[in-house]
Every structure is written in C-alpha cells, then in structure tokens.
Amino acid sequence: MEVATEIFIESVRKICPQLSADELSLFASKLKFQELKKKEIFLQVGKVQNAIGFIAKGLVRSFYIDDKGNEITVGFYKEGDYATHYPAFITRQQSRYTIQCLEPTQMLCLTYEDQQWIYQQSAGFERYSRLIVEEILKRQQARIESFIFETAEQRYLDFINNHAGLFNRISLSHLCSFLGIERQSLTRIRQKLSHQ
Incomplete structure (x- = not known):
C-alpha cells in the first residue's frame, strides 16, 4: 500500500503542487487499498459506486x-x-457501466462520504x-466527437498516437469495440497503413 500511496500523492502533486504535506496526509489517510485480479469486476452495472478508484498499477476497461x-x-x-462512472458516482445513481480489470490491478479507493468530508477540510482538494x-x-467529449467527425481510420490513428502504451496491453476485440469497428475493418485499416 505504501508504494501505491506514494504514486497517488505524486500524481496529486503534479496537478495541485500548492497542496501542503498535511493536506496530502489527510487525503491519504482516507484511502483504502484494493487489489483485484485480472477479469475481476470493480464496478458492476446496476450498482451504485461506493468508492472511486485511483489506479496505482494495472489496467481496467469500462463497458x-x-x-x-x-x-x-x-x-x-x-x-x-x-476508475469510475463519475456522473453516477456523484449523484449516487446506479452505474450504466461495468468496470473490469484487464490486468492484476492495485487501486486506492475513496468513498463518496470521505470525498465530501475532505472537501469540507480542504479547499485545495475541491480544486x-x-x-x-x-x-x-474533456476525454468524454473527445470520444463523442471522434464518432461524429472522424473516420474509423482516424479514430485508430488517434488511439495509436494518444495511447501507444496501451496497444500491447489490450485485446484486438476490446480495441475494435472501443473504436466502433468490426475486426475485419481494423485488419484492412492496419494493412492500408502498413503500405503507406
């Protein structure tokens, strides 16, 4: 858990360097460590998400x-x-998505109640x-607009450019599903690009 907590604190510092050591310790004190196996479900569709999960190690997908x-x-x-269906998390509604681990995953989880408590203690964490x-x-909007304004090939190229490190960590079927294309279409796109 200590390594995961350090990863988390470093991530927070990058976004909000003005947070004090005391504020960071306060936040860290409310985190719960969770270790999940490959294919294990973090959030099940139809359930209210009790805790948001910061991924210290691993990979998950939402579907x-x-x-x-x-x-x-x-x-x-x-x-x-x-790892979150954030609109459902903050409104305490049932999730429309399932979040599943694609690799063994370590998360630091913060409950909704603890999140609200921390907001009361530190304006820095609200920021x-x-x-x-x-x-x-921004990510959700970019995904929506990719289906409106881009071709399948452009979506594939965007994925390769923006998520190069994920390419060898996910299955082709999950990638096709994410891009909204059939597997044979992805094969054609990849063949075409390899000859350019």
Whole structure:
C-alpha cells in the first residue's frame, strides 16, 4: 500500500503542487487499498459506486452490453487514472457501466462520504477534484466527437498516437469495440497503413 500511496500523492502533486504535506496526509489517510485480479469486476452495472478508484498499477476497461448482447468498451484506464462512472458516482445513481480489470490491478479507493468530508477540510482538494473532473469531461467529449467527425481510420490513428502504451496491453476485440469497428475493418485499416 505504501508504494501505491506514494504514486497517488505524486500524481496529486503534479496537478495541485500548492497542496501542503498535511493536506496530502489527510487525503491519504482516507484511502483504502484494493487489489483485484485480472477479469475481476470493480464496478458492476446496476450498482451504485461506493468508492472511486485511483489506479496505482494495472489496467481496467469500462463497458456496457448492448441490446444484441455485445460488450461495448467505452474506455480504458491505466496507472494514474481513476476508475469510475463519475456522473453516477456523484449523484449516487446506479452505474450504466461495468468496470473490469484487464490486468492484476492495485487501486486506492475513496468513498463518496470521505470525498465530501475532505472537501469540507480542504479547499485545495475541491480544486484538485475539479481539475480531475474537467479532464474526465474533456476525454468524454473527445470520444463523442471522434464518432461524429472522424473516420474509423482516424479514430485508430488517434488511439495509436494518444495511447501507444496501451496497444500491447489490450485485446484486438476490446480495441475494435472501443473504436466502433468490426475486426475485419481494423485488419484492412492496419494493412492500408502498413503500405503507406
């Protein structure tokens, strides 16, 4: 847990360097360490998310099941990211997504109640949370706009450019699902790009 906590504190310092050591210790004191196995579920669809999870080590994906029974991946979250369906977390509503570990994963978890308590103790953490939420919103908006304004090939190239470290950590089926394309379409795109 100590290594995971150090990773977390370093991540917070990068975003909010003005936070004091006391504020960081206060935040860290409320974190609970959780270790999950590959394929283990962190958040089940239809459940209220009790705690947001900071990923210290590992990789998770967020997905839903469509009306044909297909798993549709909507996000991948690696070290330094938060595993959450944030709108449902803050409104205490049931999640529409399942969050599953793609690798053995270590998380530091903060309950909703502890999050609200920390906000009362430290305005600095309200700022930190706002910056994290803004980042989540930017990523979600970029994903939505990629399906409106980009071709499948552009979405693939964006993924390679922005998530190069994930490419060898995820399956092709999860990647296809995330990009919204069939596997044979991805094969054609990759063949085309290899000949350019």
